[in-house]
Amino acid sequence: MLKKISTFMLILMLTFSPVAPFTATAQEAEDTEVAEEGTETDQQVDEEVENTDSTQTEESVADEAEEADAVESEEVETADEVNPVAEENEEELTEQEVVNEEEEVEEVQVSNEEEEELNLRDVFGRASGDIVYDFNKGHYVLNLRAGITNFHTTQEIKNKWVAFTIPNGVKIGQDLPSGVIPIYIAGKTGLAVKIPNVPSSGSEHVNKQISLAGVENDNDPNVNMYLLDVDVDSNSYEEIGELRGQREIDFSVMEENPTIDLHGSITGSTTYDESKKYHFLNVNVKALNQTDSKVNDLYVAFELPENVEVVNDDNTPANMEILNLEGGKAVALKLPDLEQGKEGELTYRIPVVGVSDAVVTSETISVFKILDAGYNPIGQFVGHINVDFSGMDIAWHFDAIAQIITDYPGVTGNQVGFNFKYSVKNINIADVEKVTMEFIVPDGIKILKPEYNSGSRVEVDWKGNLATLTFGDLGGASGYEGYFTAVGETNKSINELKSMEVKVTLYRDGDTIVETINVPFEVGKYADIGLPIDEEPSTGGGDGGDGTTEPSPGTGNGNNGNGGSGTTGNDGKGNNGGNQGTNDDVKVTVEDGDDTVKDGDDAAAKASDKGDGSTLPRTATNMYSYMLIGAITLIAGASLLVFRRKNTIE
Structure with missing residues (x-):
């Protein structure tokens, strides 16, 4: 029984031993052996007790004590065998804990090193490069080389950006390459450039092309270099500090008007086109490309005199633009596309209106890039400009026709039908007030009554043989074309009438004579009354328009108007009018006095009103x-x- 108690106590001691958690597997094995041995011992004790008699009780007790001591000795030996395993496991655990602790210490040290400020005393930053002008793109290009040199023997530089400022007056282009962002640093606009990781005692650089414009205007330049942490997603940065080294970029080469290595000339003069009723400016453009690149889509320009305007119609050439510059307007013409070292030439025929004696000259030629919505000044080159506008000395187009209509319906006896045509245009770009025209029919003819008038808003006032046409105010580059008819009485033959002339005078400002012309009579036909088809007036169809014109193409093409209309300054297509149309806007006035109709003439007039009397x-x-x-x-x-x-x- 004592052995059982001893064995049980030993098991409890080993179970709650401090090394038990670390020797669980070994303890289970030992417990199994001890249990088996304990079972054998109990069996032996039971047999010995059964074989002993009562008289040997003391010896049995003594023997049991000795056997208990032997069992305790065996248990001690068993414990001695178990403890080395526990000690070995405890040593392995201690070593693992030390390794883990060392790794944790190393991680903490690395983390602390990263959090510590970099030693920038041994770190140099650099930004250098030349600035060249790309005339085909119209801006400067900085060929940037930026980088970091790290002289520190143990420190690495990872995920960092190098930055520098841009001088005042210089603008950064919008299309920046990858790895470059604009920033605001040290009170100025600047650039930050991403640099690859730099090892200890190492160096890294990148090359970028940066678009620039403007002119340096900085009395307080900053050439320092900076190291940054940049968060591109949040568009923010943290300045780590200044680096050793400086920005080495010469911005002074940037000019407001860069000189381009081209050579050439622009020459031209004007001629008047009677059919178009305006002038043409004939221009010749020559250029020689001595640059290192091909010339593509560049325009040269010259000044347009103040009193001259370009007409926008079907005759306006392609590749011509009007530029609104600070000093006035300019005509821009496309240069020929030229390979390096090649020379080219182009000619232009430009419709213009106005009156001028100016001669535009220059020894430099400005170059532009035409954009979808505007233009970009490119630069200039040495060249010769001589464009002569002095041929634009015609301020008015003024013409008239007087016709004898031999088949005019309704005339009898010595009556004759007459048709009078007129064409007037203000070729100047300035408006003119109170424009009128007078037709004086010669003696030997007596005008009996007016018949028909064409032209919107045009008054025809007859007083005897004098017909006065009132146009009112006439805008720049605008005019009128039209006709009116009348029946007269004469004793002269057709041949005698053909030798006579109608005096026609054009007035401006009420009573200022612009020009007087003498128009001989010519023979015409009633079917041809009105403007010839190939010289239709040009202010739209319908009722013939309002008689005014602008320096832009007409759009009408009707043939059912009132017989005439105003004209455009650009030969646009308009109304031809009917032979006997009506026009409520035209006022015809017959004055009393010399043109009173007699009884005999009244019958003829009535017959004329109804036709020739032979047809219904x-x-x-x-x-x-x-x-x-x-x-x-x-x-x-x-x-x-x-x-x-x-x-x-x-």
Whole structure:
């Protein structure tokens, strides 16, 4: 029993031993062996107790004590065998804990090193490069080389950006390459450039092309270099500190008007086109490319005099633009595309209006890049400009025609029909007030009455043989074309009339004579009255327009107007008008006095109003036919009715 108790106590001691958690597997094995041995011992004790008699109790007790001591000795030996395993496991655990602790210490040390400020005393920053002008793009290009040199023997530089400032007056282009961002640092605009990781005692650089514009204007330059932590996603940065080294970029080469290595000339002069009623500027452009690049899509320009405007119509050439510069307007013409070292030439024919004696000259030629919405000054080159506008000395287009219409309807005896045409245009770009025109029919002809007038908002006032046309105010580069008819009386033959002339005078500002012309009579036909088809007036269809014109193409093409209209300054297509149309806007006034109609003439006038008296109107023919058919039908019906009634009575 004592052995059982001892064994149980030993098991409890080993179970709650401090090394038990670390020797669980070994303890289970030992417990199994001890349990088996304990079982054998109990069996032996039971047998010995059963074989002993009561007289040997003391010896048995003594033997049991000795056996208990032996068992305790065996248990001690077993414990001695178990403890080395626990000690070995404890040593392994201690070593693992030391390794883990060392790794944790190393991680903490690395983390602390990263959090510590970099030693920038041995770190140099650099930003250098040349600035060249790209005339095809119209801006400067900085060929940037930026980098970091790390002389520290143990420190690495990772995920950092190097930065520098840009001088005042210089602008950074919008299309920056990857790894470059604009920043604001040290009170100025600047650039930050991402640099690859730099090892200890190492160096890293990158090359970038940066678009620049403007001119340096900085009295307080900053050439320092900076090291940054940049968060591109949040568009923010943290300045770590200044680096040793300086920015080495010469911004002074940037000019407001860069000189381009081209050479050439622009020459031109003007001629008047009678059919178009404006001038043409004939320009020749020459250029020689001595640059290192090909010339593409560049324009050269020259000044447009103040009193001259370019006409925008079908005759306006392509590759020509009007630029609104600070000093006024300029004409920009495209240069020929030229390979390096090649020379080219182009000619332009530009419609213009106005009056000028200016000669535009220069020894430098400005170059531009034309954009979708504007233009960009590129630079200039040495060249010769001589564009002569002095041929633009014609301020008015003024013309008239007087016709004898031999087949004019309704005239009898010594009466003759007359048609008078007029064309007037203010070729100057300035407006003119109170424009009028007078037609004086020569003696030997007596105008009896007016017949028809064309032209919107044009008054025709007859007083005897004097017809006055009132146009009112006439805008720049605008005018009128039209005609009016009258019936006169004369004893002269057609040949004698052809030798006579109508005096026509154009006035401006009410009574200031612009020009007077003598127009001889010519023979015409009634069917041709109005403007010839190939010289139609050009202010739209319908009622002939309002008679005013602008230096832009007309858009109308109608042929059902009132016989005439105003004209555009650019030969646009417009209204041709009918021969006997009406125009409520035209006022015809017949003055009392010399042009009073006599009795004999009144009959002729009435005949003229109705036509030639030999034909009925087309509508009248159908009306009388229907009346005749109706009358015949009525008579036939009445006769039939009477005949049937007579037969009935009989």
